[in-house]
Amino acid sequence: EIVMTQSPATLSLSPGERATLSCRASQSVSSNLAWYQQKPGQAPGLLIYGASTRATGIPARFSGSGSGTEFTLTISSLQSEDFAVYYCQQYSSWPLTFGGGTKVEI
C-alpha cells in the first residue's frame, strides 16, 4: 500500500497570502495524483488531477506540481473561501490512498 503523507497538518495564513501544501508518497505514483478541497459539512471537491491539471471551473490561483513521490499544491493568493481542508490522493495503484489532510485556517 502506498502511504500518502501531507504536511503541515495545519497552515495558519491570512487572506492574500500564498499557501504551499505538500504531499509525499511512500513510492512513486508517477503523475497519478489528485488534490481535493473539503469545507465543513460538504463532500470533497476535485481541484487538481494528473498532479498539475486543474479540474473544470477551478480558479487559476490553484496550481499543482510534482511527480514521482513529491507533490505540491499552491494557492497563490488565499481568498476567504479557500480556508478548508485539503487532501491528496494517489490513483496509481491499488488500494487507492488519501493523505491525512492539511487544514488551511485563518
Place this chain on the structure above:
Amino acid sequence: QVQLQESGPGLVKPSETLSLTCTVSGGSISSYYWGWIRQPPGKGVEWIGSFYNSGSTNYNPSLRSRVTISIDTSKNQLSLKLTSVTAADTAVYYCAGGRQWLAFDCWGQGTLVTVSS
C-alpha cells in the same frame, strides 16, 4: 455534470449489513469510474472500493472480506454492501465518480451511517 445521491438507513445495528445506494442522474453511469469513500466523524477520508470498466471491482484490503460494490445500469445506480459492521464503521459514506480514471470529479453529498444498538 452528473449528480449523485446516496440513500440508505442512517442507523445499523452491530453485526448487521450496511446497504447503501447511489443514484446517478444527468448522465450515464457507464461513462464514469466509480468509488465509495467514507469519513468517520472528525477524521480523514478512506477509500472503500471501486467499480470500473463495466464489471471490475477492487476493494480496500482492510475491508475486502466484508464489502461488495455493484452497479445496476438499468437503474443508473451504484450500490455498497458492508457486512458484520461495528462501531468503527460509523462514518459519512460518499459515492464518487471519475472521468479521469480514479480522480473523482463528482461526489454525492454523503450520508451518515451510525452503527449502534
